[in-house]
Amino acid sequence: MKKQMVLRTKKNDMSSQPIGIFDSGLGGLTVAKEIFRQLPYEDVIYYGDTARVPYGNKSKKTITKFSLENADFLKEYNVKLIIVACNTACSLSLQALKKKIDIPIVGVIEPAVKRAIQISKNGKIGIIGTNSTINSKAYDKKIKKIDKAMQVSSKTCPLFVPLVEEGWLNKDITYKIAKTYLDCFKRRNVDTLILACTHYPLLIKVISTIMGSKVKLVDSASEVAKVAKTTLKRIDSLSEEKEKPSYQFYVSDEPAYFTKVGEKFLGRKINCARKV
Amino acid sequence: MKKQMVLRTKKNDMSSQPIGIFDSGLGGLTVAKEIFRQLPYEDVIYYGDTARVPYGNKSKKTITKFSLENADFLKEYNVKLIIVACNTACSLSLQALKKKIDIPIVGVIEPAVKRAIQISKNGKIGIIGTNSTINSKAYDKKIKKIDKAMQVSSKTCPLFVPLVEEGWLNKDITYKIAKTYLDCFKRRNVDTLILACTHYPLLIKVISTIMGSKVKLVDSASEVAKVAKTTLKRIDSLSEEKEKPSYQFYVSDEPAYFTKVGEKFLGRKINCARKV
Numbered sequence: 025m026k027k028q029m030v031l032r033t034k035k036n037d038m039s040s041q042p043i044g045i046f047d048s049g050l051g052g053l054t055v056a057k058e059i060f061r062q063l064p065y066e067d068v069i070y071y072g073d074t075a076r077v078p079y080g081n082k083s084k085k086t087i088t089k090f091s092l093e094n095a096d097f098l099k100e101y102n103v104k105l106i107i108v109a110c111n112t113a114c115s116l117s118l119q120a121l122k123k124k125i126d127i128p129i130v131g132v133i134e135p136a137v138k139r140a141i142q143i144s145k146n147g148k149i150g151i152i153g154t155n156s157t158i159n160s161k162a163y164d165k166k167i168k169k170i171d172k173a174m175q176v177s178s179k180t181c182p183l184f185v186p187l188v189e190e191g192w193l194n195k196d197i198t199y200k201i202a203k204t205y206l207d208c209f210k211r212r213n214v215d216t217l218i219l220a221c222t223h224y225p226l227l228i229k230v231i232s233t234i235m236g237s238k239v240k241l242v243d244s245a246s247e248v249a250k251v252a253k254t255t256l257k258r259i260d261s262l263s264e265e266k267e268k269p270s271y272q273f274y275v276s277d278e279p280a281y282f283t284k285v286g287e288k289f290l291g292r293k294i295n296c297a298r299k300v
Numbered sequence: 301m302k303k304q305m306v307l308r309t310k311k312n313d314m315s316s317q318p319i320g321i322f323d324s325g326l327g328g329l330t331v332a333k334e335i336f337r338q339l340p341y342e343d344v345i346y347y348g349d350t351a352r353v354p355y356g357n358k359s360k361k362t363i364t365k366f367s368l369e370n371a372d373f374l375k376e377y378n379v380k381l382i383i384v385a386c387n388t389a390c391s392l393s394l395q396a397l398k399k400k401i402d403i404p405i406v407g408v409i410e411p412a413v414k415r416a417i418q419i420s421k422n423g424k425i426g427i428i429g430t431n432s433t434i435n436s437k438a439y440d441k442k443i444k445k446i447d448k449a450m451q452v453s454s455k456t457c458p459l460f461v462p463l464v465e466e467g468w469l470n471k472d473i474t475y476k477i478a479k480t481y482l483d484c485f486k487r488r489n490v491d492t493l494i495l496a497c498t499h500y501p502l503l504i505k506v507i508s509t510i511m512g513s514k515v516k517l518v519d520s521a522s523e524v525a526k527v528a529k530t531t532l533k534r535i536d537s538l539s540e541e542k543e544k545p546s547y548q549f550y551v552s553d554e555p556a557y558f559t560k561v562g563e564k565f566l567g568r569k570i571n572c573a574r575k576v
Contacts, residue, residue, distance in 0.1 A: 074357070075358060081353075083351075083556075085554070086351050183462050183466060186458050186459050200476070201473055204473065277362050
């Protein structure tokens with residue numbers, strides 16, 4: 025077991041503790057990027073469960089087991105807040121995590137849903153994600169819980185993640201695949217589309233081209249960072265020390281692939297350590 | 301732990317024991333299908349490690365740990381032969397398995413490589429597979445070990461597996477992606493292409509259309525079934541009882557997705573049990 029770690033010499037209150045983020049792999053780096061941007065004085069521990077990625081086609085029981093293990097790993101680093109950056113884990117396991125882990129936990133679903141409801145003018149919201157996220161209906165249920173009048177439609181886009189990892193972000197083929205997946209939303213006249221997978225922000229140019237400028241895209245990474253900030257303020261744990269923060273990345277498998285592709289996600293160098 | 305199981309009431313020699321097949325997921329069902337066809341009187345236990353699929357981007361150490369666990373699972377069923385249907389597991393872990401497991405083990409690489417060398421006329425062999433399989437250079441090394449004069453070129457095709465699982469076997473997009481991946485082999489004038497991933501036989505129509513009729517495709521499923529038969533004959537363990545065999549499928553995650561997609565691979569109904 026790893027020992028608790030204090031990343032910088034600061035007064036030993038909650039504000040100096042790092043924020044923990046976990047994801048099934050590297051998709052959550054889009055969330056990390058937003059945290060770095062919106063909360064520039066926070067230390068961050070990122071954990072990608074790359075030995076067991078992807079979570080997209082796995083069962084609730086399996087995902088919950090993995091998620092609890094991931095949260096336990098972050099707890100060893102004395103994190104003050106855990107962000108579950110994986111949509112599948114949020115869809116299937118957020119309640120179990122909140123019940124069992126005694127640290128504030130923020131998921132990616134609710135922030136995106138609230139934003140979508142807020143900006144939709146015609147009440148027609150679309151959702152795209154992996155098989156598990158879409159089949160779980162977690163987004164649909166959350167939207168309906170907040171506003172019954174919303175009309176929700178959703179679609180699995182299983183090729184988007186491998187397209188992103190392949191780096192085919194601006195190819196003809198990518199536009200064609202996106203058109204195949206997204207045309208149904210245009211027929212249904214949705215005016216707001218939630219990107220319910222952390223890989224999808226890298227396809228934002230493709231998706232917005234297909235959907236047209238009238239359709240608003242909601243990227244959960246940006247929304248979850250706002251909620252993380254509000255949560256830390258509420259519990260009086262926002263870091264106020266204007267030092268250069270420390271970012272640490274851990275993975276459950278060898279870091280080579282994570283580092284190579286992850287640097288494209290983050291737009292910065294990753295010095296990655298493997299989980300023991 | 302599961303108890304040893306005798307599937308049918310037969311004389312208690314090796315021939316009545318089942319063949320074990322494991323794969324990271326459902327791709328190995330193309331191997332199972334060939335075993336059913338070429339060895340029609342053998343009982344088969346198939347194990348798909350669907351909780352940890354895919355193996356394609358994971359490290360040697362991780363894959364070896366998973367592979368040993370999978371082989372141990374099959375051993376509990378008293379199998380007489382283990383077929384490692386996963387190319388990644390064969391590339392990275394076959395030696396470790398052969399060292400640690402006291403049952404004959406057959407992988408998918410050597411049978412395909414021997415066949416390719418046998419049928420290539422110009423000595424230019426191409427290989428397509430997942431990141432791990434191609435990066436491991438296991439096929440290249442095996443070819444060079446048998447015949448140094450062969451010219452080998454290889455290419456990762458990471459979108460082929462999700463295309464197969466999406467069921468896009470005959471779409472325009474699939475042809476376009478295949479063309480992007482395969483054109484390099486045409487430029488290099490290869491006359492033999494090894495499909496080094498068990499999912500790829502489902503794309504055989506697309507791949508052969510792109511490559512043209514002069515290029516021979518080597519599908520490891522068919523070759524490994526021949527080697528399994530030879531191996532069982534050699535150790536005098538081929539089943540000679542002309543009864544209807546028993547096929548059992550186990551997975552490490554919930555069976556819903558495996559069953560749904562797997563039935564397309566096998567062309568028959570799957571009654572699947574989850575591993576406890």
